[in-house]
Amino acid sequence: MIRLTIINPNTSAAMTEKIGHAARSVAAPDTEIRALCPGPLDGPAAIESHSDEIRAAAAVQALIQDDLARGGSDGYIIACFGDPGLDAARELVDVPVIGVAEAAMHVAMLAGRTFGIVTTLSRTLGRARDIAHRYGADGALVAAYGSGLGVLELEDTRPEAYERILGWCRTVVEEDEADVVVLGCAGMADLCHRLSASLGVPVVDGVAAAVGLASGMARMGVGTSKRDEYAHPPLAPRVRAAETTV
Amino acid sequence: MIRLTIINPNTSAAMTEKIGHAARSVAAPDTEIRALCPGPLDGPAAIESHSDEIRAAAAVQALIQDDLARGGSDGYIIACFGDPGLDAARELVDVPVIGVAEAAMHVAMLAGRTFGIVTTLSRTLGRARDIAHRYGADGALVAAYGSGLGVLELEDTRPEAYERILGWCRTVVEEDEADVVVLGCAGMADLCHRLSASLGVPVVDGVAAAVGLASGMARMGVGTSKRDEYAHPPLAPRVRAAETTV
Amino acid sequence: MIRLTIINPNTSAAMTEKIGHAARSVAAPDTEIRALCPGPLDGPAAIESHSDEIRAAAAVQALIQDDLARGGSDGYIIACFGDPGLDAARELVDVPVIGVAEAAMHVAMLAGRTFGIVTTLSRTLGRARDIAHRYGADGALVAAYGSGLGVLELEDTRPEAYERILGWCRTVVEEDEADVVVLGCAGMADLCHRLSASLGVPVVDGVAAAVGLASGMARMGVGTSKRDEYAHPPLAPRVRAAETTV
Amino acid sequence: MIRLTIINPNTSAAMTEKIGHAARSVAAPDTEIRALCPGPLDGPAAIESHSDEIRAAAAVQALIQDDLARGGSDGYIIACFGDPGLDAARELVDVPVIGVAEAAMHVAMLAGRTFGIVTTLSRTLGRARDIAHRYGADGALVAAYGSGLGVLELEDTRPEAYERILGWCRTVVEEDEADVVVLGCAGMADLCHRLSASLGVPVVDGVAAAVGLASGMARMGVGTSKRDEYAHPPLAPRVRAAETTV
Amino acid sequence: MIRLTIINPNTSAAMTEKIGHAARSVAAPDTEIRALCPGPLDGPAAIESHSDEIRAAAAVQALIQDDLARGGSDGYIIACFGDPGLDAARELVDVPVIGVAEAAMHVAMLAGRTFGIVTTLSRTLGRARDIAHRYGADGALVAAYGSGLGVLELEDTRPEAYERILGWCRTVVEEDEADVVVLGCAGMADLCHRLSASLGVPVVDGVAAAVGLASGMARMGVGTSKRDEYAHPPLAPRVRAAETTV
Amino acid sequence: MIRLTIINPNTSAAMTEKIGHAARSVAAPDTEIRALCPGPLDGPAAIESHSDEIRAAAAVQALIQDDLARGGSDGYIIACFGDPGLDAARELVDVPVIGVAEAAMHVAMLAGRTFGIVTTLSRTLGRARDIAHRYGADGALVAAYGSGLGVLELEDTRPEAYERILGWCRTVVEEDEADVVVLGCAGMADLCHRLSASLGVPVVDGVAAAVGLASGMARMGVGTSKRDEYAHPPLAPRVRAAETTV
Known part of the structure; x- marks a missing residue:
């Protein structure tokens, strides 16, 4: 079973639900989808500016760290078209991280x-x-x-x-x-x-596309290269965040 | 069920078998793999030059046409690193065609x-x-x-x-x-x-990578755009070819 | 005397004649032009798709091999705007090969x-x-x-x-x-x-342009570099083709 | 008098002091330099990863917002070689913002x-x-x-x-x-x-270079274009931050 | 005090005066501007073609050589939008040379x-x-x-x-x-x-922009790299020119 | 008969002779070569810097203008590897101008x-x-x-x-x-x-290469497009130059 965690970096539970639905509709039988978003105070309501992207990236970081604390997933998807926090997310894990x-x-x-x-x-x-x-x-x-x-x-x-x-x-x-x-x-x-x-x-x-790419990579055993740029960051970042699972 | 046809454009049955095995080892439970190669006189023994690529591309064309005559597949993979005949193959079908x-x-x-x-x-x-x-x-x-x-x-x-x-x-x-x-x-x-x-x-x-991409696209319902360049060719090409399924 | 062979990769004798005429009208006094095309069953009627290009490239290969069997030329011109088979043709010879x-x-x-x-x-x-x-x-x-x-x-x-x-x-x-x-x-x-x-x-x-380039290179003694990519292919391709000289 | 605010996005007061010194040593007589960094809990200790950059960008946002609340500056400099938060900072102001x-x-x-x-x-x-x-x-x-x-x-x-x-x-x-x-x-x-x-x-x-560029632009009356991408963000971001002025 | 010499490569004294005025209006208090142009027979009346650029470049060379003979400046600005003679001017000096x-x-x-x-x-x-x-x-x-x-x-x-x-x-x-x-x-x-x-x-x-860049570089002590391409030319060029200071 | 004028922009008569010889050795029977260089005071002794290029470009301009005054040629070649004055030369004529x-x-x-x-x-x-x-x-x-x-x-x-x-x-x-x-x-x-x-x-x-290109273009009747950039310059440049024909 391949478990993918999709992070909608904005705080809209309704949008997160829609994203989860879109993902599940294209998932293979062996692929399980979990869709998350930050709690109402832990991310931007919508992501429409570079300023919003900073808050979105921080929310992505926090939600991945929480997921890792619970055992982690086989792949992560960042479900905002600017792919906020993608490079940073890759530092945290060795599985695939895909932006939509x-x-x-x-x-x-x-x-x-x-x-x-x-x-x-x-x-x-x-x-x-x-x-x-x-x-x-x-x-x-x-x-x-x-x-x-x-x-x-x-x-x-x-x-x-x-x-x-x-x-x-x-x-x-x-x-x-x-x-x-x-x-x-x-x-x-x-x-x-x-x-x-x-x-x-x-x-x-992009959500459907990312499900295909992340699950395909997971099945191949190809994740994020930890060679240098995406190795775990030297200074352990630690930010807590509430989260809403849909 | 997603049926993918993988075409090894050279005539080596042993290599075709290895390719089919690699593909099956990463296929999702809903994905069925068929691996083909041209008959001994219908393609190059190996593809190591631009001259070989021409024969390889012709073999890919012929094998896809044969597959279409039998009902076609949900996606095609061209299993040679030069991706011979990729653009031409896209003209023949509206499903995904992926080169390795x-x-x-x-x-x-x-x-x-x-x-x-x-x-x-x-x-x-x-x-x-x-x-x-x-x-x-x-x-x-x-x-x-x-x-x-x-x-x-x-x-x-x-x-x-x-x-x-x-x-x-x-x-x-x-x-x-x-x-x-x-x-x-x-x-x-x-x-x-x-x-x-x-x-x-x-x-x-690339074989494993292509299985993930082609099956993911098939699940999304995204195939080859038939808008202009990849519309069916105006002059119907028709070349017969023997084939070896592995 | 510089002998250039121009290959029209489609099967139209009328177009081949027009091409030969265009080439001769710009040839220097020391330059002799021969214009060829594949026989009616050995190439596409016209080249308007990637699928047609595959057949065209195969025809170019065959016609150059035939010309080589007869002693070869001082330069080759591929007279179709997609330059089908250009890289492969360069593998076969050490004289210039120019696409239009x-x-x-x-x-x-x-x-x-x-x-x-x-x-x-x-x-x-x-x-x-x-x-x-x-x-x-x-x-x-x-x-x-x-x-x-x-x-x-x-x-x-x-x-x-x-x-x-x-x-x-x-x-x-x-x-x-x-x-x-x-x-x-x-x-x-x-x-x-x-x-x-x-x-x-x-x-x-492009036909006229190619005559100038190919004959200029022939006079300089500059042909196709046979260093690596364009060295003669390791697996000798061999396809026979009928041909129509105009 | 041109007042430039330089933001060191890491929390090192010693480095901020060094940066302020470097800036002042190349400032024209009409240019006043203020060098800031986030408080010890409001930014990364050093910026050596994409994860650090997210915290750095948030600190830059907060410090510029605080400066704006106090009347703002004639130009801002982001004193970290990754230029964290540069695009977002440009959304907040109409004066020049320059990364080092x-x-x-x-x-x-x-x-x-x-x-x-x-x-x-x-x-x-x-x-x-x-x-x-x-x-x-x-x-x-x-x-x-x-x-x-x-x-x-x-x-x-x-x-x-x-x-x-x-x-x-x-x-x-x-x-x-x-x-x-x-x-x-x-x-x-x-x-x-x-x-x-x-x-x-x-x-x-880059610090010295940025002082020249930002003060030159300020003297010309050329700031950040507010046309579309860098217009003030539609959703007002608001993050408070302690700060250390050096 | 930073002394910048601005060279208008065309022969219009009126335009040179306008350029000098524009430059002075954005100069810092420590920056002194001198605006020059070639004498009526030593440059083009206007620079509107590649042919004009050749004469303009020659005029720039001559005026910089004259300025060097008088002790030189802390930076040079070439005030024509094609930046004629910029690379050559960099060979002559080790201070900044900036085209508008x-x-x-x-x-x-x-x-x-x-x-x-x-x-x-x-x-x-x-x-x-x-x-x-x-x-x-x-x-x-x-x-x-x-x-x-x-x-x-x-x-x-x-x-x-x-x-x-x-x-x-x-x-x-x-x-x-x-x-x-x-x-x-x-x-x-x-x-x-x-x-x-x-x-x-x-x-x-560009004139105002160049004043900021050249004076900023001069304050930093960064001039033209004399490593190889911009080292003094091996064959000493020597062309005399009348000049009009405004 | 195609008459090509080759301009060596430096003042070395020996090098000009070598260039003329190289050109003639690859010229077709219908092609006549004239090789020129500026007089000893009208160009650089060698072209090894951007400063030399300015003088070289001026010499090219002058020699083409002189040739035009004598009736002009069917094509021009600028025989210095930096192609000095190429764009400007194209403004002066409607025949091909080729840099080596x-x-x-x-x-x-x-x-x-x-x-x-x-x-x-x-x-x-x-x-x-x-x-x-x-x-x-x-x-x-x-x-x-x-x-x-x-x-x-x-x-x-x-x-x-x-x-x-x-x-x-x-x-x-x-x-x-x-x-x-x-x-x-x-x-x-x-x-x-x-x-x-x-x-x-x-x-x-490049000299031999340019002979082939310029003569080929001349035979095709393709010269320099006079549409806009290469139209005759609005301000007639006029510089006289002595010249040495070899």
Whole structure:
């Protein structure tokens, strides 16, 4: 049995539940999913700025340390499109740690030659491009748009929100000629299949992508290299955090 | 049940069997593996040159067409480190098609910041670097070496062959300071765990990596984008090929 | 006397004749041109997909081997814009082997700072961008368009086909501000001067460009380096092919 | 009068004092320097891992917010070579915010064609290369070495520590043929002139470099663009922190 | 006291005066500015082509040699956006030599993630992109436009000229989504604050930027590395030039 | 008849004669070569620094203007490895203008996957790398060395000079594993065949390479695009120069 822990670094229990559901729907029979988020005072309500990312990264650190104290998991997934705290998380464990932006970009590169990102606020696009470079995806990334919808507005189920996202996806496919669309927020996980059906191209949700990558690596026995950069940090960090399991 | 077809584009039944074994050892319970190779006259004995790659690519095309005629699979894996015929194979199907070099490089990038390749003959390194660029891995690839062992010499089980490969892996880790080693030949799949234990860093075999990626994508319902480049080719190619299933 | 063999990898005798004519019109007095194509069953009718490229590459291999059996040439030109089989062809000989896309891009970089490509079907643009990177031309390449005209439609001499290509060339020059236009199909060789006169910028046909490069290298005594990657392949490939000389 | 606030994100008062001294020694007559660090429980003792960076970034956020509550400064400098929290700090203010790695790399590019970095632990080199790319310095960066000396060991004034750093600097100049050496830790600020005299090439300390850049920008009236990415974050972050002014 | 010599490589005394004024308005109290240009026959009237750049570079060489003969300065600034003769000037001295394009691009990268250039004639954009690459700014440079105004037309104080430049700046900010605008001509120095007020983003004039960089480097004791490329040239160049001090 | 004018921008009549000889030895029967250099006071004695390049570029401008006054040529070659004044020369004419570094790099990319440069003084390597980037050759360029021999020392015919250059060429091939060697000085043109015979790989002299490229372009009717950047300069440059024809 492969046990994956998915950390939603924001404090929304509803979003964490949605993320857990998306993960379970693509998990193999041998894969067990646990989805966590920080307690209401231990993380940002949403992650829409570099300032939010700092709090998110701290929450990821704390939740992984707590999980390690309880015995640890076979892999970790950071379920926020900026992949906050990913490098630091890798220092803490020797199993795979996968960010959902990282996972989505790698899978998008396998599904077509080019992809585009549709995310929440345009102010997060700088971070998206930074990590696209870091993951080797900047050559394949042909467009990135903010929909103008905030992270928490994604819980709005009215057609207007869906239509707005669909509209940006169409731009990505028709004007930027991307083969694949990447959804730039873990809170969009539930829109994936509907968008793909409308657009006629693969639409990649990072949560589902990360489940495949992390469980695949776990089955291979390939985790995080502890050679130098990702060796356990010399100064033991220790931050406690409340947590909400969904 | 996810059915993956792995195509070894060379004609070695022994290597095909080894590849099938490596794949099955990392497959999830819901994943069924079939490993094929071209008949003795329908492909190259080994793939060690650009000239061999042309015959290999033709064999991959033919074997996928045959598989489609029998109902097709949920994903295809091309089990030669040069990923011969990968783009063309994607034109034929709408499910995932993954090359083992592609898979190994993506997984290596998830397991550390940098990786190095140890392959067979140095003359294949140009192709390896070309595809590393294509896959966005050229920033992470810090070294690539030919061991001087030909593809078929890998079936040699004497300690000398293993030691030679281990020596190059050590160079990759100790001198080039790579976090991860990628084995540059599908015929090295069986050496992976032993090398990793000796080296203390993750060693990635592309066959196992591809099984994780292809099955993960199949579970997500993400296949090959048929938008333009990978749409079915306008002129129906048709080449028959004998095949050896292992 | 410098003897160049130009291989059109598709089976169109009419296009092969056009290519031979274009080549002879720019050959120096000391340069003799022979233009070949595979027999009707030995290659693709047109090359408009990655699948077609595999058959094209095999045809190039076979025709060069036949030419070598007859004594060989002082240089080879592969007259299809995807340069199919170029690396493999270099393994077979020690004289220059030049692809027409390669030649066109190098000459375009000498004629201006930037260039754009107008080709046949947009599905071939991925390959065009891949090889532009390989040839160091990706920095100079500012636009690439498919005209929507198939390779064989280029034999259509009605004004509509010409106007459509001219229209895309204008976009390249006026909107993308390219200094030079590259024609992305050997079958466009005859349009070059007329387009250049209409546009007021250099328009480069790869066949003519390749004749200059291959004959220049032959006069210098510079051929293909046989150091490692392009040394003769260890496993002698041997495929026979009928051929049509024009 | 230009008032610059320099934030040492680790909790070492001694290092903060050294940093303040280095800054004042290069400040113009119209420039006033204040050097801060977090209180002993509000930041990491040293910053030698990605995990430390998260705490450092949070400390930078808190100290800038406190400074803003007291009226703010004309520019901020983050005095740790990983530039922790730089993007987030830019969201909080409209004056210049400069990281010392960023400053050192920009000045190094003005002082020669190439530079090398000598830093503390090799595990921080991944971060150094990431930010070198972000700052456009990856083309000029020809070598980066960890000296093996921890951040706090730099306060060791015995000749051995100096000699070790000098040795790596010599490697950078003599073997990697760098024109300039960048010191990869704010705690090395005091070694700069002595190393430069020994080596005969410019040696750049980021603290001094940042004072020049931040005060120059302040005099020009050029601060941080508040257009989109660096606009004030939508969710007001609020973390209090004790602080130690030196 | 830091003495900076600013060389306007064109022969316009009026523009030289404007440049000197712009420089003095941002100089620290300890910094003295001298602005020079070549005599009417010793340089180009304006620098709008590669041909003009050759004459400009020769003028810069001659004026620095004259200044050295009079005792030299603590830093040199080349006040033409193509930075003509910058590498050669660095060979002559061991103090900082800064080009205004170089300075503007470095400061723009510190003020936002992306910037765009608005310059004089579009024919100079090739040079602007070349040097952006050289300075590591090509990743941050998202747009570059020629306004169509010649260098000397910038002295035109009618509203039309200002409005035209403002219009291109708006395009840079609103369509290309640049965080910062760089003015691509030393003769635009006086427009900087007015444009910034209209646009709401930082607008960077290279002259002011260079004063900050050169004086900051002078205070740090960091000049031009004389290691190899910028060592004094083996063949002593010697060209005399009349000069106009403003 | 194609008339090519080759400009050696230094004042050495002996080197100009050697260059003319090298060019004629590879010219097609329809190609006529004229080799020029500036008069003794009108250019640098050798070109070994950025300062020398300025004088060289001015000499190239003057000699092309003189040639134009006499009716012009069908193509121009700038025979100094830094390609001084290349962009400016392109402004003056509509025929091809080729630099010998440019030519050598393009031909080297056609003769193998990778190349290395062996040049005169290491101080010129910065310029060599700059132009390699400009020509799209930086991916193929795997090594560049200065031999320590000055330009004029190349006229030394004693074995020591040859052996020293051969030694660096061996390093390029054996340690850096380059497929091809490029000679980084027009004054090395006569060593090419002997070095190639010793090394067993193609050795490219830029003068010969440029003759092939320029004459090939002239036969195709492809010259310099006059669209914008290379249109005739708005301010007519006019510098007279004495000249020495060889």
